[in-house]
Amino acid sequence: MISREVCARVLAKAVSTGADYAEIFAEHSLNHSINMIADKVDSVNDSVIAGAGIRVFKGLRSVMASTVDTSEAGLLRCAEKAADALGQGTAQISIDLRERLFGDIHPIKTVPATVPNSEKVKILKDGYFAAKEYSDCIKQVTGTLLDIDHNILIATSEGIYAQDRQIRTRIAINAVAEKNGETQTGFFGPGRRMGMEMFEHEVNAKEVGIRAAEQAVIMAGAGYCPAGVMPVAIGNGFGGVIFHEACGHSLEASSVAYGTSQFAGKLGQQIAGPKVTAVDDGTIPNAWGSINIDDEGTPARRNVLIENGILKTYMVDKFNGRRMGMEPTGSARRQDYSYTTTSRMTNTFIVEGNDDNDDIISSMEYGLFAKSMGGGSVNPTTGEFNFAVNEGYLVRNGKICEPVRGASLVGKGSDVIMNIDMVGKNLDLGTGMCGASSGSIPTTVGEPLIRVSKITVGGR
Amino acid sequence: MDFLKFKQAVIDAAQKYGIKEYELYYSSSESTSADVFKHEINSFSSSVDGGVCFRCIVDGRMGYASTEELNAEQAESIVKRAKENASTLETEDKQFLVSGGEEYEPLTFTPYELPTTEELINTALAGQEAIYAADPAVIDGTSSGAQSGRQTIAIFNSNGLDLSYTNNIAAFYADAVVSDGKEMSNDFCVKSGDFKKIDVKEAAEEAVKNAKSMMNADVAPTGSYPVVFSHHAMISLLGTFSGIFNSENAQKGLSRLAGKEGQKIAADIVTIVDDPFYKDSAMPINFDAEGSPAHRKNIIENGVLKTLLYNLKTAHIAGIKTTGNASKAGYSSGVGIRPFTLYLEAGSLTEDELIAKAGNGVYINELGGLHAGANAVSGDFSLQSSGYMIENGKKTKAVKSFTVSGNFYTLLGNIAAISSEVKLPRSFGITNFASPSVLVEGLTIAGK
Numbered sequence: 001m002i003s004r005e006v007c008a009r010v011l012a013k014a015v016s017t018g019a020d021y022a023e024i025f026a027e028h029s030l031n032h033s034i035n036m037i038a039d040k041v042d043s044v045n046d047s048v049i050a051g052a053g054i055r056v057f058k059g060l061r062s063v064m065a066s067t068v069d070t071s072e073a074g075l076l077r078c079a080e081k082a083a084d085a086l087g088q089g090t091a092q093i094s095i096d097l098r099e100r101l102f103g104d105i106h107p108i109k110t111v112p113a114t115v116p117n118s119e120k121v122k123i124l125k126d127g128y129f130a131a132k133e134y135s136d137c138i139k140q141v142t143g144t145l146l147d148i149d150h151n152i153l154i155a156t157s158e159g160i161y162a163q164d165r166q167i168r169t170r171i172a173i174n175a176v177a178e179k180n181g182e183t184q185t186g187f188f189g190p191g192r193r194m195g196m197e198m199f200e201h202e203v204n205a206k207e208v209g210i211r212a213a214e215q216a217v218i219m220a221g222a223g224y225c226p227a228g229v230m231p232v233a234i235g236n237g238f239g240g241v242i243f244h245e246a247c248g249h250s251l252e253a254s255s256v257a258y259g260t261s262q263f264a265g266k267l268g269q270q271i272a273g274p275k276v277t278a279v280d281d282g283t284i285p286n287a288w289g290s291i292n293i294d295d296e297g298t299p300a301r302r303n304v305l306i307e308n309g310i311l312k313t314y315m316v317d318k319f320n321g322r323r324m325g326m327e328p329t330g331s332a333r334r335q336d337y338s339y340t341t342t343s344r345m346t347n348t349f350i351v352e353g354n355d356d357n358d359d360i361i362s363s364m365e366y367g368l369f370a371k372s373m374g375g376g377s378v379n380p381t382t383g384e385f386n387f388a389v390n391e392g393y394l395v396r397n398g399k400i401c402e403p404v405r406g407a408s409l410v411g412k413g414s415d416v417i418m419n420i421d422m423v424g425k426n427l428d429l430g431t432g433m434c435g436a437s438s439g440s441i442p443t444t445v446g447e448p449l450i451r452v453s454k455i456t457v458g459g460r
Numbered sequence: 461m462d463f464l465k466f467k468q469a470v471i472d473a474a475q476k477y478g479i480k481e482y483e484l485y486y487s488s489s490e491s492t493s494a495d496v497f498k499h500e501i502n503s504f505s506s507s508v509d510g511g512v513c514f515r516c517i518v519d520g521r522m523g524y525a526s527t528e529e530l531n532a533e534q535a536e537s538i539v540k541r542a543k544e545n546a547s548t549l550e551t552e553d554k555q556f557l558v559s560g561g562e563e564y565e566p567l568t569f570t571p572y573e574l575p576t577t578e579e580l581i582n583t584a585l586a587g588q589e590a591i592y593a594a595d596p597a598v599i600d601g602t603s604s605g606a607q608s609g610r611q612t613i614a615i616f617n618s619n620g621l622d623l624s625y626t627n628n629i630a631a632f633y634a635d636a637v638v639s640d641g642k643e644m645s646n647d648f649c650v651k652s653g654d655f656k657k658i659d660v661k662e663a664a665e666e667a668v669k670n671a672k673s674m675m676n677a678d679v680a681p682t683g684s685y686p687v688v689f690s691h692h693a694m695i696s697l698l699g700t701f702s703g704i705f706n707s708e709n710a711q712k713g714l715s716r717l718a719g720k721e722g723q724k725i726a727a728d729i730v731t732i733v734d735d736p737f738y739k740d741s742a743m744p745i746n747f748d749a750e751g752s753p754a755h756r757k758n759i760i761e762n763g764v765l766k767t768l769l770y771n772l773k774t775a776h777i778a779g780i781k782t783t784g785n786a787s788k789a790g791y792s793s794g795v796g797i798r799p800f801t802l803y804l805e806a807g808s809l810t811e812d813e814l815i816a817k818a819g820n821g822v823y824i825n826e827l828g829g830l831h832a833g834a835n836a837v838s839g840d841f842s843l844q845s846s847g848y849m850i851e852n853g854k855k856t857k858a859v860k861s862f863t864v865s866g867n868f869y870t871l872l873g874n875i876a877a878i879s880s881e882v883k884l885p886r887s888f889g890i891t892n893f894a895s896p897s898v899l900v901e902g903l904t905i906a907g908k
Contacts, residue, residue, distance in 0.1 A: 031792075034548065037712055042553075044545035047792040048527040048534065051509060064505035068528050085504050085577070117548040140713040176713060176837055183716065183838045227682050227865070227906030258497060260601035260637055260646070319503075338509040375832035377844075381601070381637060381646040384861060386829025386844030408833045408842035410863050410906075456679070458833070458842040458863025460904035 001163070002026050002052075004097050006072050007155035010054070011095045013079040015157055018089025019056035019063075021318070022079075023156040025295060026052040026070055027337045030113055033146035034120055036128050041121055053337040055319075056082045058089075062319050064340045097161040102292045102299060105285055108167045109197035112147035120145050120196075123205050124171065130209030131175045135217050139183070140176040143209075145169075147195075154297040164292045168442055169198045170431065173209045177216035184222075184405060186215030187374075187390065191288045191431040191442070202286075215372060215391050218403045225392055225407035225459030231367035232409065232455045233360050233395065238373050238430025240349050240445035243278055245376040246385045246413035247271075251305055252331070253320035253343040254437065255380040262383035262414050263311060271311045272417040275353050278306040280315055282330055282346035288431045289347040289444035296332040296341060303329050305348075306417075317343040335439020342438045349446030353423025357449045360422045362398035368407060368457055369393045369400050375432075376409075383413035408458040416452055424449035461530050463488075463512070467616060469535035470514060474618075477539050482516035483557050483617040485749070487791035491609035494581045496588040498600055501581060510612075513791050514538040518546040522555040526792035556772040558751040560620030565737070565746050565755065571628040572654035574608045579655055581606070583632055590664035591636050597672060599644070601637040604664070606630070606655075611743075615751045623751055629742050632658050636667035640675055647671035650886075652742055670825075674846055677858035680907035686821035686876070687864060687903045688814055688850065691883035694895040696827040698732075698802060699888035700834045700841070701868040705732075705759050706797045707768040711777055714837050716869055717765060725765045726872035731805040732760040734769065734785070738801035740884055741892050749795055750786035757783055759802070760872075769797050787890065801885055803894035807878025814879050814899050816853035822905055823848040823855055824864060839868040842906075862907030866900075874901045 007024055014022035029049040035042050052075060053066040063085045067078040112120075128143040150166040170191025177184055188211040192198045199205060234242055247263075255261040263271055272278070282291045282300030291300045296318050304312050316324060317332035320343055333344040361369065374388030389407040393400045429446035461469070463486050474482050488510030495503045511528035516539070523546025525538040575583065587604040607630065614624035631652035638645055647670035649663045689697065703709055710718035717725065726732075736754035737744050748754050750772055758766050770778065771786035774797065787798035815823060828844040835841070846860035877899040885892035 035794075038551070040550040040552070041548055042551045043522075043794045044524065044548050045792065045794065046525045046541050046545055047511070047513075048529055048537075049511075050527075050529045053507070061501060062503040064503065064507070066505075066507035066509065068509060068511070068530075081506055085506065117545070121548060142712075185835060185837050224865075227863070227904055229908065258601050258603070259599070260644070262644075338507045340503065340505055377829040377832055379646070379828070381644055384828070384844065386833050386863070388829075388832040388835075388842070406840045406842050406865060408829070408844075408863055408865075410829075410844045410861060412861065456861065456863070456906060456908070458844075458865055458906040460684075460842075460865040460906075 001028055001151065001153045002070060004099060004161050007161060008095045008097050010075045010079045011155060011157050013076050014054055014056050014083050015093055016091050017083040017086050018092050019058050019083065019086055020092060021057040021157055023055045023154065023296065024052055025337055026153040028151045030149040033144055034117065034124055036124055036143040039132065044117065049336055051337040052078065054078050054082045056086055057319060058086055060322060066338045093157055095157055096159055097155055098159050100160055100162045102162060104292055105283060106193045106290055106292065108195040110195040111167060112169055112195050113149055115196050123199050127171055127173050127205035127209040130206040131173050131213040134210055134213035137177040137179055137217050137220060138175055138213050139178045142174045144172045152295065156297055160297040162293055162297045166193065166291065167195055168193050168288065169195060171203065171205055171208055173212040175213040175216040177220035179220040182220060184216055184219035186212040186219065188212040189431055192286050193288055193290045194286045219391060219405045222403040222405040225404035225457060227457060227459040229454050229456050231364050231451060231453055232457065233364060233369045233449060233451045234373065235371040236426045236448050237428035238445060239370065240430060240447035241373050241376055241432065242387060243350050243447060244345060244348050244445045245378040245387065247417050248345050248348050249378050250380045250383060250413055251314050253314055253316040253324060256314050257320035257323040260381045266311050269311055270309050271414065272306050272309040273420040274309040275423045276306055276309050276417060276420050277351040279304050279351060280345055280348045284347050287347045287429060287444050288442050291346060294330045294332040295334050296328060298328045298330045298332065300346065301330045315343045315345065317341060333438060333441050335441055339439040344436060344438060344441055345434060345443050347429065347444035349427065349429060350423065350450060352425050352427045352448045355422040355424050357424045357426060360424055360449055360451045361395060361400060363422065363451065364395045364398060367395045369395050378413060385413055386410050406459055410456050410458055416455060419453045420450050421453045422451035463530065466512065466530040466535055469532055470539060473536045473539040477543055479516045479518065479539065479543060481557055481618050482514065483615065485513045485791055486614040489609055489611045491607060492577065492580060493605060493607035494584045495603060495605040496584045497603050499588060511791050514542050516542050516546065517555050518543055520555065521546045521549040524794060553773050554776050556776065557617045557619055558621050562753050564753045567744060567746050569744050574610065574628045575630055575655040580608055583655055583660060587632055587634055587660045587664055590661045591634050591668060594665045594668040595638065595672060597638040597640060598668060599637055599639045603635045604633060606632045617751065621751045623747055625745055627743050630655055632660055632663060634664045634667040636671045638668065638671045638675060643675055645671045645675040673858050674860055677846065677860040680822055680849065680859040680862040680905050682906050682908065684902055684904050686818045687900050688818050688821065688823045689898050689900065690825045691895045691897050693824045693827050694804065694898050695886050695893045696830055697868065698804065698895055699893045700830045701836060701839065702799055702802055703836045705769050707770045707774040707778060708797055710768055711774055717768060720765050721767060723765055724763050726760050726763045727875045728763045729807055729878055730760055730763050730872060730875055731758060732802065733758050733805060734799040734802050736800035738885065738892065741801045748784045748786040749788040752782050752784040752786060754784045754800060769799060771795055771797050798891050801892040801894060803882055804896060806880045806882050806896045809877050809879055811879045811897050814877055814897055815850055815855055817877055818850045818899055819853055821850045823850050841866060841868060862905055865904045865906065871900055876901050
């Protein structure tokens with residue numbers, strides 16, 4: 001994208017007022033999506049995102065400037081703006097860039113941009129009509145097939161000059177079912193850091209549609225979930241969103257460095273039930289949230305966040321790491337060049353435990369089985385969270401009984417992870433988009449079936 | 461190349477590819493922000509972004525393509541890609557571009573002056589000092605910041621439409637963190653407008669007061685209660701469920717208001733308005749994302765649904781004129797529908813009278829997890845809440861970590877009283893929402 005020589009000149013400009021670190025993040029991305037509604041291909045979105053963000057640090061101060069003009073003159077102007085914002089001073093460091101090559105641990109067989117729309121439409125229709133034809137109760141279906149070709153270049157005053165090409169593909173089906181004048185929705189949207197080969201062996205489009213439709217139909221026939229405090233079993237895969245929200249965000253340097261995390265200052269302490277081991281791993285081959293390098297050029301790695309309930313590490317980026325005295329952990333991410341990078345999650349999950357899944361359900365006299373979770377949110381300072389249960393069932397006397405709708409789980413992150421008292425054996429990962437200060441990024445959540453001894457269930 | 465040169469290159473490319481009906485939508489924004497932590501500037505950013513979207517009608521279908529790279533190669537590429545994308549589409553909905561020569565209401569506002577970088581930094585720093593000064597319980601972790609920006613939108617089409625709009629926006633925020641040594645609590649307050657008029661101290665004190673009030677709050681008891689939603693909480697509900705008034709959702713079976721125009725869907729006291737020129741709006745504008753004139757309209761009037769919100773495509777399907785509510789989430793997005801500033805009209809009671817009328821119930825000041833706990837299609841919601849108990853007609857102890865559950869369609873019919881002051885709008889994306897406080901009968905609270 002931008003030559004090493006140009007990057008060196010731009011970085012030299014960026015450090016000209018005394019910065020002790022400078023970085024260029026340049027991007028050229030193609031975003032493509034095909035959308036269906038009312039049984040027809042309704043829209044195709046096709047956009048090119050291109051620009052660069054330049055950051056400079058001096059001690060505990062950071063400045064970011066971004067531009068859509070990636071010519072050398074444009075980049076130099078942007079670097080000058082960043083350098084000027086830092087204040088008056090003279091260059092303290094010199095720039096010497098060495099190209100670094102990272103092996104691609106996420107091979108791509110079929111680059112989506114080289115596949116004609118007609119072929120993508122065929123796959124999307126398989127998923128769409130599998131949902132539509134699932135039941136007479138299905139009144140509407142929307143479907144999207146999207147692919148992203150995200151090319152990034154990072155050059156830093158530490159000498160890194162590196163590139164990565166992040167290709168992702170996702171199919172998402174949303175089904176609306178109607179029974180007795182009540183409407184309910186079902187959703188399934190798996191994605192991978194893969195090309196179109198995702199549909200050959202990893203994801204079956206028809207099954208995606210069926211799963212979305214099935215959920216909508218079950219929920220449309222369900223009564224409301226009763227409210228109260230009860231034990232809750234949370235299903236595998238996307239159920240891991242509970243760890244992502246209730247705990248993961250509070251382990252990001254963006255809140256830990258400022259002392260505003262519920263888990264700040266707790267390294268080495270017991271913060272979760274002893275059966276809980278949780279990992280953030282950007283290196284899982286071809287997983288949706290995987291990367292080769294993060295957006296500061298640090299190689300992806302597997303970080304054990306919690307081991308047997310003990311807090312082992314945080315997720316750290318270069319700038320916040322300065323405040324914390326910690327090295328970066330391959331966790332720096334941003335949506336695009338116009339956002340300021342910060343520490344974020346990649347693929348975050350609770351590791352398999354020793355409890356049999358059947359034992360988890362049969363241990364519950366009265367509670368909720370949250371088979372499929374929707375999204376959630378958290379306040380990292382207080383740890384207070386809120387999740388929607390997309391598909392839930394009441395459990396009575398150790399047996400899964402009738403489905404219930406409209407349930408949500410609320411509570412405090414530090415309580416809920418302490419109250420995880422059973423961890424099952426069927427780890428699976430789920431696809432999501434995570435929004436925070438550095439924008440919306442692809443992340444994976446995951447867990448096996450787990451039990452939380454008590455949690456407030458919102459219902460009516 | 462700049463937008464004007466790029467525009468000419470696109471016009472030439474459209475001619476080359478034999479495209480007669482097309483539109484070029486341009487959006488560019490500049491923003492500057494400064495954040496303060498522990499009394500010092502922690503981060504400063506200055507960003508420029510934006511791009512263009514080309515869309516064209518080919519064989520009755522509308523294809524889109526966009527780019528942020530304004531060069532000769534991309535000028536031709538977006539035309540070619542949009543044409544190709546149009547050929548993939550199957551929808552038979554008739555597509556339109558606005559014809560030139562429409563009448564637009566004049567805009568009467570003058571954009572305020574943006575703060576200089578120095579003013580921006582000084583405001584962020586002063587705000588932080590005001591937070592620390594407000595109360596000894598304030599701890600490090602508290603942050604504050606200031607932001608300013610300019611946005612430009614331009615629409616040009618082959619029917620002779622050529623519009624543009626530029627506006628400035630500046631804002632200050634205070635994020636106060638307080639602690640009693642055992643528990644932390646925080647609250648966020650944002651004030652936007654002309655920096656010469658923003659009261660930074662007031663914003664700082666409001667955030668600290670709210671954060672303190674929630675410290676060691678109890679969990680509300682489970683039960684069914686009358687609920688008073690503060691204007692802030694009601695804005696969250698309106699923002700989350702405004703999609704039910706979107707005619708495209710109604711036409712596609714995603715809103716239960718399909719076919720209900722002219723029918724009673726809310727309590728008699730409910731009037732909901734959409735006004736592009738709302739007096740306190742940060743972005744008053746006189747055209748929508750297709751270039752149609754924007755105007756004020758009642759969506760619900762005395763409980764009766766008067767109109768849904770339309771763009772050219774959905775209005776044609778319904779056989780009516782567009783309400784001028786076309787929107788784009790970003791320059792590259794397809795044309796959808798949104799209100800400009802949507803607000804609930806004021807009622808007659810003071811907030812204290814509203815609380816007294818509730819008798820014994822719950823006052824909800826803040827709702828969280830809106831993207832998760834609310835289903836915009838079914839209208840069901842189950843949301844994380846915080847606020848106060850109402851006992852014998854008075855606000856009493858603070859409560860948090862509970863949910864309020866109900867259904868928005870039902871709630872519209874169960875609004876028993878509305879307070880007399882519509883509070884400042886808050887934006888959800890590009891739409892503003894404003895509301896008084898409201899009393900709603902019979903909602904379920906799940907707590908302890």
